[in-house]
Amino acid sequence: MMKLPALLLPPRPDLNRDARYPGDSDNRHANLPCCWRDWSNLGDGPVGLIAERVLAYDVADYVRFRAVCSPWRQSSTEPRTHSGLDRRFHPSKWTMLREELTSPTGRSxxxxxTGQCVQIDIPELRDHELLALTPEGLLVLARKPPCTTTLCMLNPLTRQLIQLPPLSSLLPSEFHDDMLPERDALSLQGSHFRAWGSGILNDDSTVVLCFHHLYMLGMAKPGDDHWTLLDYDDGCIRATPMMFQGCFYCINQSGLMVLEKTGGPPRLEVAAKLNMPFCRMMDTFHLVNICGQLMLVHCHLGRMDRALFYDTYRVDLDNGTLLLVKRLGSAGHALFLGMRCSLSVSPKVFPSGSICADTIYLSFDINSRRSMMDGGYHLADDGVELPNSSVSRPHTLAECLSLANTIS
Known part of the structure; x- marks a missing residue:
């Protein structure tokens, strides 16, 4: 259960004082200390102002604030009266961890x-399959068989559900609902239907649904009855798309591409050229968000000893260029890198020494991690941390975050 932040708790009364309100010996406040305040009756103005500031900081604190008492709820906005695409109520600072709780519907x-962790019950997971977590913190869900083409997005903190057009309006006929339950290879459990790279465009009204393994991109607004389809090809370049600040990005033989909707039908246009040599079949590219900055990570083999190296580039979208850097953001973040998604955190919010700044930690779906070649890569000196292979499950913070970022 989420606790009320200390900042919002009313002052604790001094129980040793026996002061009474003047002339109030017979009313209900008679035995209360003089510093007692009726916080539930602050008034609509002050409560509304506090609520706005709390919401601007974090929607989780806003949910806690509204849970304090009925007057506070009545004086603050109910999230579910607004559009589910309203970014003010999105838990964009929160990411769902992979490891499940005892309850089949509980998640951390x-x-x-901040490094804070909370536990939330998500009843929808009983009859829905998780396809992806969007950058806005929303869950992309699909109904389990036999209704596998029913899609929605869920805000896990406000409980708001956004209904989306059916999957059958996007996929070819061989993937339709009546055939999915009979074909294990096409099950929603399979990698074909992992929708990483999905999210909300910067018009705050359009949802992007990406099935990278099928090279298919769907666009629709809540209430639409079908998806607008855009086919694309990665040119045999191993890179996973991502949503960044309301824009869809992917990589193909032309370079870093961005989805454009203005001035014609939706299309992919070059946002930056790949200005480094690379092998299409061996190298991998990863788009990541570091402190609100779009970056590209290039994994490649060394020329002599065939060791793996990671080069990091800051994407200059204004000039369409890539700048080689040795730091993950100005404050030195740690990056947990997976094949389909990534997680960037500041070492300062975790116990000292638990994770290192300017270090790339590999998730368990990275091939080199599976073969125990490396667990962490230090950008400053190209040094490598070997993963611990003597335990059957993660036991350090770095390993737990690497597991949380692993997509099967």
């Missing part, structure tokens, strides 16, 4: 800005 969520 980590605040990547």
């Amino acid at each position: 969520f980590l605040n990547t800005s």
